[in-house]
Amino acid sequence: MSAGTNKLNVTVTEVVAVNELVKRFHFERTDGGNLPTFSGGAHVVVEMRDGDITRLNPYSLMSSPLSTRDYTISVRRDDVGRGGSLFMHNRVKRGMEMVISYPVNLFSLDLRAKKHLMIAGGIGITPFLAQTAQLASYGGNFELHYTCRSEALGSYSDVLRERYGNRVSLYLDERNERIPLERLLATQPLGTHIYVCGPAGMIKWVRDSAAAHGWPDDAVHYEHFAAPQPGTPFDVKLAVSGLEIRVGEQQSLLEAIEAAGVDPPYLCRGGVCGQCETNVISYDGTFKHNDHWLSDEEHCSGKKIMPCVSRFEGRSLVLER
Amino acid sequence: MGINFRKETFRDDFTFRNSPENIRRFPFPYHEDAYMYSVNIEPHVPGPKNSVFEHLIDVDEHYVSEMQDRAMVLAEDPLRCQSLPHMTLAGWDLLELLMTEMAKGYPEHFTLTRDGDRWRWINRPLGIDDTFTFGDVSTLPYGPMEYITRQSQGDFAILDQRDGNLWMDAGMVTTQADWSLDFDIGMNFFEWHAPVPLAHEMGVFTRALKFLTNIQQGQPARRLNWTMTINPRLDTSPENFHKWGSDRLTVTPENVGQKVHLRVELQTFFRLPRSNALVFPIRCYLLKMDELVTVPKWARRFHRVLRDLPVELAEYKGLTRYRQTTVEWLSKYDDGAPTSPGFSPE
Numbered sequence A: 001m002s003a004g005t006n007k008l009n010v011t012v013t014e015v016v017a018v019n020e021l022v023k024r025f026h027f028e029r030t031d032g033g034n035l036p037t038f039s040g041g042a043h044v045v046v047e048m049r050d051g052d053i054t055r056l057n058p059y060s061l062m063s064s065p066l067s068t069r070d071y072t073i074s075v076r077r078d079d080v081g082r083g084g085s086l087f088m089h090n091r092v093k094r095g096m097e098m099v100i101s102y103p104v105n106l107f108s109l110d111l112r113a114k115k116h117l118m119i120a121g122g123i124g125i126t127p128f129l130a131q132t133a134q135l136a137s138y139g140g141n142f143e144l145h146y147t148c149r150s151e152a153l154g155s156y157s158d159v160l161r162e163r164y165g166n167r168v169s170l171y172l173d174e175r176n177e178r179i180p181l182e183r184l185l186a187t188q189p190l191g192t193h194i195y196v197c198g199p200a201g202m203i204k205w206v207r208d209s210a211a212a213h214g215w216p217d218d219a220v221h222y223e224h225f226a227a228p229q230p231g232t233p234f235d236v237k238l239a240v241s242g243l244e245i246r247v248g249e250q251q252s253l254l255e256a257i258e259a260a261g262v263d264p265p266y267l268c269r270g271g272v273c274g275q276c277e278t279n280v281i282s283y284d285g286t287f288k289h290n291d292h293w294l295s296d297e298e299h300c301s302g303k304k305i306m307p308c309v310s311r312f313e314g315r316s317l318v319l320e321r
Numbered sequence B: 001m002g003i004n005f006r007k008e009t010f011r012d013d014f015t016f017r018n019s020p021e022n023i024r025r026f027p028f029p030y031h032e033d034a035y036m037y038s039v040n041i042e043p044h045v046p047g048p049k050n051s052v053f054e055h056l057i058d059v060d061e062h063y064v065s066e067m068q069d070r071a072m073v074l075a076e077d078p079l080r081c082q083s084l085p086h087m088t089l090a091g092w093d094l095l096e097l098l099m100t101e102m103a104k105g106y107p108e109h110f111t112l113t114r115d116g117d118r119w120r121w122i123n124r125p126l127g128i129d130d131t132f133t134f135g136d137v138s139t140l141p142y143g144p145m146e147y148i149t150r151q152s153q154g155d156f157a158i159l160d161q162r163d164g165n166l167w168m169d170a171g172m173v174t175t176q177a178d179w180s181l182d183f184d185i186g187m188n189f190f191e192w193h194a195p196v197p198l199a200h201e202m203g204v205f206t207r208a209l210k211f212l213t214n215i216q217q218g219q220p221a222r223r224l225n226w227t228m229t230i231n232p233r234l235d236t237s238p239e240n241f242h243k244w245g246s247d248r249l250t251v252t253p254e255n256v257g258q259k260v261h262l263r264v265e266l267q268t269f270f271r272l273p274r275s276n277a278l279v280f281p282i283r284c285y286l287l288k289m290d291e292l293v294t295v296p297k298w299a300r301r302f303h304r305v306l307r308d309l310p311v312e313l314a315e316y317k318g319l320t321r322y323r324q325t326t327v328e329w330l331s332k333y334d335d336g337a338p339t340s341p342g343f344s345p346e
Helices: A084-091 A122-137 A157-167 A181-186 A200-212 A253-259 A296-301 B020-024 B063-076 B085-105 B144-149 B204-213 B238-249 B296-308 B311-316 B320-331
Strands: A007-017 A022-029 A042-050 A053-060 A071-076 A097-101 A115-121 A142-148 A168-172 A192-197 A220-223 A234-238 A243-247 A278-288 A311-319 B081-083 B110-115 B118-123 B128-133 B155-162 B165-172 B221-230 B260-271 B278-288
Touching: A022 A084, A042 A071, A042 A084, A042 A122, A053 A071, A053 A084, A053 A122, A053 A253, A071 A084, A071 A122, A115 A122, A115 A200, A122 A142, A122 A157, A122 A192, A142 A157, A157 A168, A181 A200, A192 A200, A200 A220, A234 A253, A243 A253, B081 B085, B081 B144, B085 B110, B085 B144, B085 B155, B085 B165, B085 B278, B144 B155, B144 B165, B165 B204, B221 B238, B221 B320, B238 B320, B260 B320, B296 B320, B311 B320
Parallel strands: A115 A142, A115 A192, A142 A168, A192 A220, A234 A311
Antiparallel strands: A007 A022, A007 A097, A022 A071, A042 A053, A042 A097, A234 A243, A278 A311, B081 B165, B110 B118, B118 B128, B155 B165, B155 B278, B221 B260, B260 B278
């Protein structure tokens, strides 16, 4: 049974420019009716058909889980990425039909928490929009600390302030403001859980600081999607299916495997869920591991690769696919 | 049409039996003439008509009597139903799943009408017609999980998912094969499976956990498990061992056909959408040996499975006391002919 294969046919009902970097997209079911219920923190994988290339990128659902008439996502434009966000920004218009996956939650709230302490950086705000709506619906205790570059780029900070008042704190780089993490970590009531979503450096900062303050690992939750990075093209042999494929500069290894007609399981497409883990049969070259799933030993072993985000440079690579 | 619900008991005078049609739909669990553990999980998709897989949630002729038996168990021992405080949302998820599937599968018996949060639930076999507010516990006579599982066949374990593990944090367990919710509540996947022999060494649980934590919405899964029970008793719990344990000493060559039952659990797994928890319905089906041997293939195959079962498994399943007597009784129905592959009657 291949994970991540349940699909939804949707129509883009609205595209809103939130600010100069971020656009919001609204999807409704093409055949009418409600979309599946989801929980705060869930993402969907959006399929982008761009000529011969199909990109599948995960985006957090930011709409309220209480309303499933539509789903909304926000996409930050990345001018040097592989083109997924540019496709969303430049090509996706109102009325377009698209295919998205069922919601998958790899960043769910721990419902035992007495208090939810949320820390967001930049576009990492999106899962918290859904989670705060879910918590607010039944009087859940939360506090959101949101840091971004400037007032103008602080997507949804106005909406959040309006909804939740002083439970939301905003910190702007342009004003040299910084999340008072040390104080926050030192002053929480017992039973608090921390959630962090944002750039890799920020996640590391929060996790390391929490550990240094003696926070238990299972009270620290993070969303760590690594977008696949472009890179030098490389050739791969798929031993099980007897195929030889070339991974293009803007393509992920997983996308190239799929383009050849082989369908490994996947869920997150961001190097965290472990579904697409693939055995390496032989290689001559260097792995460019970008995942958060394999251990350091596994990265060094040359025996495994996560094709959703990792690449390879060298003479030959044979995979068990 | 509709189901002809039987009036019967699962205790005292044990009047439970299966109609001939119900025997044919029994989920016989052996696809070959031998049994060993495997991670035998498959997608839970609707199956053939007149099978227990026809609908995602199966209702059969024992429904009304099973619900009466559950009410009796709960009256004696309320701890068979427990839900830790953070699991209420999952209870609402489960209520939605069960009401939706029962109304869809059996519209002549169950009706669900939704008007926003205002829901009306009609359960004709049990004479229930309730209107309530979805999400508001004060509008139901019980918590949402208890309310709906008092109206649903089978046990239910709701597993919270966190830290890469599953935690038994809520459940309704009154028809169990000798395990206790009160003992297991709050345990994780490895802890509550700790007593199972051989499987840990085989890596079965590590693989099964990986699979289960990745079960997604809209993609439920299922597996069959089995044991045996003396007398058609649903409640073979550790709490009541003093009532049923000694039954195992009462099997004689003369009463095997009536007393010895194959007990099959249809275990399904659904991701719950609001809570991101996993619900694990464990549905128990009982079949008397007299009923089993009405299907010649099943009689031959079950004789071979039981005869050749590894001793550790027989002990774990509690079969040791009556295994030999039952194997000898079944041997009369095994002419040595080959059996066809697969579960089906022929």
